[in-house]
Structure formats: structure tokens, C-alpha cells
Amino acid sequence: MNRSDILKQTEGVLHTKFGACFPGKRAVMRGLDLHTEFKDATWMELYAFSITGMRLAPNQLRVLEGLLTISNYADMRLWNNRVATLAGSTRSYAGAGLCGALISSDTQIMGRQVDLAVADFLWRALRRVQTGEDLEAIIRQERARKKIIKGFGRPVATKEVDERLPVTIELLKRERVPMGPHFKLTFEIETLLEKITGRPLPMTYAAIITAVTLDMGFTPKQCYLFDFCVFLCGIFPCGLDGLERAEGASFALSCERLIYDGPDDRSW
């Protein structure tokens, strides 16, 4: 068989188990009829189902909704939010500003890249600990391999406890969702990291939200997808802010605030 035959086999008809719509009739997602199976469901139930295929319990869904609520910071200085504000300022369309802000949330110092990195580490570390390995040795190995363990130590307020930690613990208590092994592990990692590095590196919200969702049965990649909406409600006001101010008048910079340190003037 030629390699091109692999593509030939998929040409024309797309085989899928993820869903389809039948206009005028019905819609199916992951094998369930959308309009009957989810007619009484909350958006959060469908959101979690669309990512994981799991139907979670109402108290778990309220925890998930809480997790997606408490991290919407309407501060237009934040780099992803700033994209929405700038798009509003240039009188771009809202969808572009929102999209730009969302895809600018997959960053290395915050947001999605950190979420997935810490979720992956928590996932691997817990399974190794459960087979009897020493957590401190696991952490030291990870630090040797990747230099830092993402999800511990914020780029801002590095040494301070994340303000969303007590809110999350209260949320779990209120909804009677027990703290699971991944979340417990984050506390142990935090303690050991301080011992290893000699400085406090408190868990960030990336570690918190992914630990809780891992404990609900999400895989690391599913945690990453779930967190897609975690900043969304903070982005809307930032976009509107840019739109309400005079056009082009957000984050204004005069020429003198551009400091040049390149080659001297020269002729082409």
C-alpha cells in the first residue's frame, strides 16, 4: 500500500464518534442526543461532557463552575486581556478581540501552557508516588530535567499565597467534594519545593485548578481544554473598556517612551 492510500481511505466520508447535526431534526454529541439528554442540563454539564465524555455530579459541576468563576480578572494590563482592550481601542470587531485574547492565554508564564505542564507533572508524580517512589526524589528529577516545575511560584506576587486557594478550599467544603490525591499532592510539593530551593514557591492557580479537575477524573489534556474559559469573563470587560475609551486611546505611548538600543543611524 502506498502512503497516499492512507489519505485516500479518508477522502469523501469522515467517520466519527464525536457528533453530527441533522438540520431540521436533531443533533448528537458523543453518542447522546443533545436536545433530549441535555434538555435539563446546565451549560457546565455539557461543557465538561464535551471535553471528557463524563456526566459529572451536580456538586462537582458547581465546583467546576466556581473554578471558572474566580479567575476572571478584568485587569486590562494582563497580557491576554490587553489584546482585547487593544482590539476594542482600534475598533476591531469583538470576536477578533476575544479570540486574540483567548489564544494569547496559551502562554509560558501563565495560563494554558502552565496548566498543562503542571497537570502533566501532577498526573505522573501521583502515579509514581502510589507505586512507592519518594516524592522529593521525583521533584528533584523533574527540576533537573525541566529546570522549574511550572505551577509553583507566580510571575507576579511570587512569594504570596494565591488568593484563589482559600476560595477553592471553601468551595470544595461547601459542595462536599473531598480534596483528592492530586490536590493533596500539590501541598506536599509546595512544602518540598521550599525545602529544595530554600525559598517559598506557593502553588499557583494553575496547580489548584488542574489538581481539582484531575481529581474529578480529567486527564491532563482534558484539564488544559477545560481551562480554556478560565479567563473569558475577564476578557469581555477589557474589550469593552477599550471600546468605550476614545479610539486609539488605550495604552498610549509617546515616541519618547520608545527607548532604542540598536545600531547607530546609517544610510541604505
Place this chain on the structure above:
Amino acid sequence: MSDNFGEVINSRIWKEEAEPDNPFAAKTCRCYGYDVYGDLLPKVSSGQASYIEYLYLLFKGERPEPQVAKGLEILAVALANPGPRDLSVHGAMASAVAGAPAASVLTAALVVGAGSYSGGREVFLAMQNWVECGTDSAKWHALLATAPERDGGSIWPTNEHPPGFDPYGNSCATPVMQTLTQLATCLPTGNISWLAQNRSTLESASNLPLAMTGVTAAALSDFDFTPAAGEMLSLLLRLPGAAAHAMEQWERGFRQFPFFELDLQNDPGPVTTKESA
């Protein structure tokens, strides 16, 4: 916030001098020292400078040697339009045919064209291989015999084929060969020339034919671009075709555009609720 952040933008690329009557309007703009509007534009008008040279300057900080400028122009033409069957162009057309604005269309092309299958990520990874292996055959053979490392903590899916090679190719496609030949003729020393001479060997080692991403990566590494810069530039250079095809399909209308057939393998079928029964 408690942390200290800068209050200015620092740049080694761009220098501005304000108009006397407006601190927010630039009177002169210099790119790496060259006066873009006062000096470069007249030189472009007189044929002493070109867009492609300016593009190189922006990325590298220096004017290119004539052969490098010619090589970059060859690459820019080769990449400008992957054609409407290319997945990134398909993304742009799908966006446009439904009536999305231009920025959505180009964003669709960028996000679909970003990946490790025929996209910017593949160019980045292939360029990393050039950094690692250079023109050392033994290193290439060792690298191509090694399965990619899986990193579950990366947002990028694990690479499914050696970057720079075509996982669905039966032989090296003619446009890839033609591009390789032109670039190797223009740049007779360096990676692209070595690739032209050793293509068959590398194809045997990878068990796959060379792809356009592989040619792109070799050429960009000859231009001394970093993998990150090469990824950026390859994304940029592929946009013109996406834009043109997207506008064409918008004009033709969505009913002429393929919608494809789905085979839903776990269809529960029509469901009747008790209330409506």
C-alpha cells in the same frame, strides 16, 4: 500589582523621533538604523532596495547579501500559495465562505497552519534538527532513527513523523524538488546545497520523502534564522495564498464549497421524549 514592570518599550529594532507638534506622531522611523521612509523608500523606488531585503533586515538586523536576498525571495514565492487543498488554506476558505471578516480568515489560516503536520511547528522542529545535525550525515541518521520524545506537558501534540518529511508521500513531490533545486543553485554552499546532494540518503533514513517544510527549514537555517524566527516567517509567507483563495471562495459562495459527508458511528437515532410521544 506589587511587582515592578517597565514603563517604556525597549527596542534594538525601531527608533522614532517625534514630530515637533505631536509627541505621538513619528517624524522619522529608523529600522536598525536605516531611515525607512526618508531613505529606504526612495531606494526601493529606484531599485536599490526591495521588500524582501527589508523583511530580512527586520528579522536579522542587517541587510542580506545579494544571494541571500535572492534565496529568500525564491522561498517566499515557493511558500506564498500552498494551494486550496492545503489544510491552512482550507481553514481560511471555510472561514471566508461562511462570511467571516478578513482577520478571522487569516487567523484561521494561521492556526491551522501552525502545527507539526505541514505547518509552522514542523518548520521550527526541522530547524532544530538542522541546529543539532548540520551537515553531519551520521547525526542525521541517528536522529531520524530515534522516535520523537513524548512530552505530555506540552501544548503541542507529540510529533507523528520526522519534521521536514512527508508522511503521506510516495516520492518527493515535484514542486519540492523544483524549490530545492532553485535554492541550492542560488545558495551553492550550506545546508540547502547539502540537502540537495543528500536528499535520497535522508529520505531512506526517514523512510519518507522530503517535504516543503524540510526545504524551508534548510533554507531558513542557511539564512541564519533561529528556529523561532523561521517558524514566524514561514507562517507569514504562507498567508497570501490563503487570503486569495478565501476571497475567491467567498465570491463563489458556500453552496459551491465542499461540505463533506459524515458517518456518525454511534448515532443513537431519533429520540422521542415521553412528553412528545
